Amino acid sequence: MSEYRVVGKSIPRKDALEKVTGSAIYGADIFLPKMLYAAVCRSPHAHAKILSVDIGEAAKVPGVKIILTGKDNIGLFGQFLMDQPIIAFEKVRYEGEPVAAVAAEDLDAAWEAVKLIKVEYELLTPVIDSIQAMKPDSPLLHEKWSDYKMAQAANPVDKSNVCDHFHLKKGDIEAGFAESDIIVENDYDGEMVQHSTMETHGSTVLFDNKGLTIWSPTQSPFMTRDQLAKLFNLSLNQVRIICTHIGGGFGSKYELKTEPILALLALKLKGRPIKMFNTRAEEFLTGGCRGPWRIHAKTGAKKDGTLVAHQFTIYWDTGAYATTGPRVSYNACFASVTPYKIPNIVIDGYTVVTNKHIATAYRGFGVPEVVWGYENQMDLIAEKLNMDKVEFRLKNALDDDDESGTGEILKSVAVKDCIKEAARLLEWDKDFKPGLTPEGKLRGRGIAAFCKLTGTPSSTSVIVKMNEDGTVVVFVSGLEMGQGSTTVIPQIVAEGLGISVEKVTTVPVDTLYSPYDKTTTSSRLTFHSGNAALDAINGIGGINDQIRELASIKWKMDVEQVVIQDGVVIGRDNSGNEKRIVIEDIGKSGIMKEQKPVIATGKYSTSEIYDPPDVETHQSKRPTVMWFWGAQAAEVEIDPETGKVEVTKVTAAHDIGKAINPLGVLQQIEGGVIMGMGHALLEEMIFDDKAILLNGNMVDFKLPTSRDAKMDLKIALVETKPHPEGPYGAKGIGEPGMAPTAAAIAFAVSNAVGKRFTSMPIKADDVLLTLKKMKSSDNHRMGGE
Amino acid sequence: MLNKFDLLVPKTLDEALQQYAELGSKCKIFAGGTDVLVSMHGGHKAYALLMDIKNLEELKGVEYTPEKGIVIGALTTHRCLERLPAIKEVYTALFEGVSQVGSVQTRNRGTIGGNICNAVPSGDTLGPLLALNASVIVQSVKGAREIPFGELFPGPKKTALKEDELLIKILIPARLSNSASAYTKFARRNSMDLALLGTATDLISNDGKTCDNARISLTTAAPTIIRARKTEEFLVGKELTKDVMKEAGEIASAEAKPRSSWRSSEEYRREVLKAIVPRTLAIALDRIQKGVNIP
Amino acid sequence: MIEKTITVTVNGEVHTRTVKVHRTLLEFIREDLYLTGTKEGCNEGECGGCTILFDGKPLNSCMMLAMEADGHDILTVEGLEKDGKLHPLQEAFIEVGAVQCGFCTPGMLLSAKACLDEFPDASEDRIRKEIEGNICRCTGYNRIVQAIQVAAEKMRQDTLIVNKP
């Protein structure tokens, strides 16, 4: 739209130049004088008692400076339950858990020492999945939850492996089912997948008289700072996190990973920076993942297709420690109320610990999983009622002023538009016959819609500073990890100030000087930081006010006589004389020299609008500041003789409110769709019956390659419902791009085969063997007739 | 990160063979390193001594004459073969093998000799070479000998090379005018993947319809790569109709010995064989009909 | 031999160093020459992050010994820019939006360059095949392929201009 000069224009990313020239500094590119290297001795078992750790031989390796073991552990950490040791003591709870750490003059020495550390274990029965973990006689990973300190509210069930139970209730579920003409009840599940960012986890840590300094590609510098300060009993100005470029995050770089163990080493080796980056094999064990999940779903509807009841029970296998599991469950359980109008809802989420790798946030905090579950249910109901799947969804989809499953009267809901757009782009109305094509392929199509909320409450602050030449730097603590924040925020600021975007840059994040920001997750950055930046510009005493003040001094007028309109500073004195200067030219005027610096702070917090959900029912008038809505549709072709699925077409329509940088939004969705395709068809972490990972490398864990990603991808940015509180109406898009992809593809596969697949991923094996079974039962039936 | 090791870099074949005779299994041969270095990086193997054979001229070069066939030096990279017209146009099955190994980067480094000596049942050149009736020349200080491909893999991850023998070159016989070959690699991903299954066919048909002879190999269908001999016998003399090729797939599937592992189940592998064996036959037949594989 | 003195040309500059034989070429480039544009994503030949051009050919530098580079010519991402001018591929990657986190970008650019050097008229399928060894987790590849096509077109135009009498 033409109302804005900068906002809504596609511009190339500001960080691209340093990235294409190789000058961008990522985590592992930090080299410091006197730097030491660390390596970690990791448990080869998933569950075992540590009987002894012998470092005698290892300590003799030339160049080794120090070796720490569980005895040196100084405390436990964790985002919700503080249950995780820096180095395991007494017990290891997952394969790859650190049992000792070495710092040495070079990496050769560090690894040589690691290989010489002798650890004696006594094997314990591993808890391999959430089914086993939930059994009353299951071994317990953590004997007593109440022994742990709680950092944020979680709801652990004592004497069980459940570290958090979430419950949401709306209406009367029993009455709802009683009222239903049809009820579908089903189980869904998915395997563990990994973010597999191209850059592995790691950091460089220095402890000196100033305290801890950490160079890390982290998504959450402030959370890292806070947790480390707590763990090592330091004040916040003694922990400095310097953020490097991030080689991919998707949630995996949201929590503390290598920082605590390196800090523990650094504390003993004052003045020596210590660096460690995971090998790819270590990354598979410890880099975080999306845990396996199971859903039991029961959904009821009337004959005319009106949804009346929806019950969802989710078991999240979150691995050995709680970490962010409760948050994943919380967000996804809220999203489980679906983008449809349903009067009676019950959602239960059990976050369960097992002896598997530690799960964490993964692009959508559990939402792609629950979409897979509830959208399957919607498909099934539509099929039973013989209704078109788009029509059925549109009939039930939420709209403005509807009450959500979370008890909120909704505003700015474009899910219907999204469903329509995704369907239109796929040409849903055209005649489509699923099944065998003349070319001998099986063809099918599917559609899925979703909703997701952003974590609320949270707050963000921003500092905007205008230089003497009129250029502007923005101190924003949201991290650039590929999603484009270093471009979007300058666009918002340039629009707000009325200057060109070339004049605005963001400052690398450093907790020493950057203002507080919660984390770069939950697709919250554009919305929150954007609002905070606008506050710094337009708020009282903001940049605009300061410019007016400068102009008034220069022009010898009262401040009240100076106004800013459309990027022009205009002063009119009492005698009607007018002075003007374009803000763009402010640097040339000399106005900024020898004056107070033009620096303003701005903040955005959602605490005020947030209505804390009821503890019992999780109903709330405003559980979140922003819902994301969208829909995607997919078409597939299957080779009926091998079961191999080719995704031929995906259409994606997302309620973006207002795209600040359409190019950036498209990038997010395109990447999300291909990642979702990988999850639907290719990716899974495979374990043996002792919870040991079998495919921890990049050939056996199958990320899509350039030749797997070829498809016809059409995207619609739906801007029909700008967010009333968003910067220029914007909402977020980082996670949503992937939320419905796997489900849409899965439904297309089910549609092609004529049988519903409920487990993620759907591998060629499953498809072919299903087809084979169907064929033989057909024959059987025919034979019987 | 690689463990510390010592490296020998012999300049001549004689020097290499002499050293190899003395050291034998104490010394790990290092060609392109795409298998050797991977096993070391992962910490699975920690060789103390490597011998870099990349300077040995006798192991380099490709010679092709339509009458005599092709001789390929063991050090020839997959990429080099992929770009050779003789491979693409005449030894098409081999082209389809080498061009699908890993990635461009891997193919620029990995050698055909290394692929053979690594002896895994998923090796992408093995099936084509077996079907194309290749043999290899190996040599030690005691002299050189020729080993037919069919006798090269006595067991899983084993070759018939003695502890002091180096693989020098690969020989593939000249092509007949009424023949064509094809290789199908079936993997979950379209690139950068190991063959979940594979099959190569070398087909002779004088009338473009009937199978006069077929050599069929199966990849990852047993602990080592194998010939599908029953399938071959079944095909000889038959007209290659759709049904006949389909039946050939079923015979191949039955005679294969795939295992169930976390990578896939035996049942699935057998099913895929039923699909890819007929397809590969059909491709080869089509090539004969179009006369594209003629030397 | 446990170490060797090597002379290597990297981005046109000649370096002479003594390296341990177990040092990989990637370690040499990143840690001895501090050319950190070349990335380590896996160290096992599986991601392409460490791709360099070795005598013009794309190779994974994690899968080579540094000593093997003796006497050879290496191009890393830092050498793509010439006389302060970006390579058409770099320009196209920026314009088209083929960069997100950027971690795969250096390797991708070099594979792309090798592709266009060998196949100036590469089709979409050819491009996808030639970059198959470079994993990108962010972009979904579409824009990367487009950017390579845009650069190819630009390079063809440039050649026409140069070849004009």
Ligand SMILES: Cc1cc2nc3c(=O)[nH]c(=O)nc-3n(C[C@H](O)[C@H](O)[C@H](O)COP(=O)(O)OP(=O)(O)OC[C@H]3O[C@@H](n4cnc5c(N)ncnc54)[C@H](O)[C@@H]3O)c2cc1C
């Ligand atoms: C990422 C990646 C993907 C891959 N994908 C595939 C694939 O799709 N298909 C496939 O088939 N392979 C694949 N490989 C494996 C590998 O690239 C090939 O097997 C390659 O051909 C090995 O050749 P090399 O020269 O690198 O062997 P090296 O690693 O140098 O050696 C391999 C083995 O052969 C021995 N050897 C080598 N040359 C000789 C000789 N002349 N005489 C005696 N012994 C010798 C070595 O001692 C070693 O045991 C992949 C590897 C990687 C890293």
Ligand code: FES
């Ligand atoms: S780091 Fe070399 S290929 Fe991944």
Ligand code: FES
């Ligand atoms: S841009 Fe992030 S991996 Fe390619």
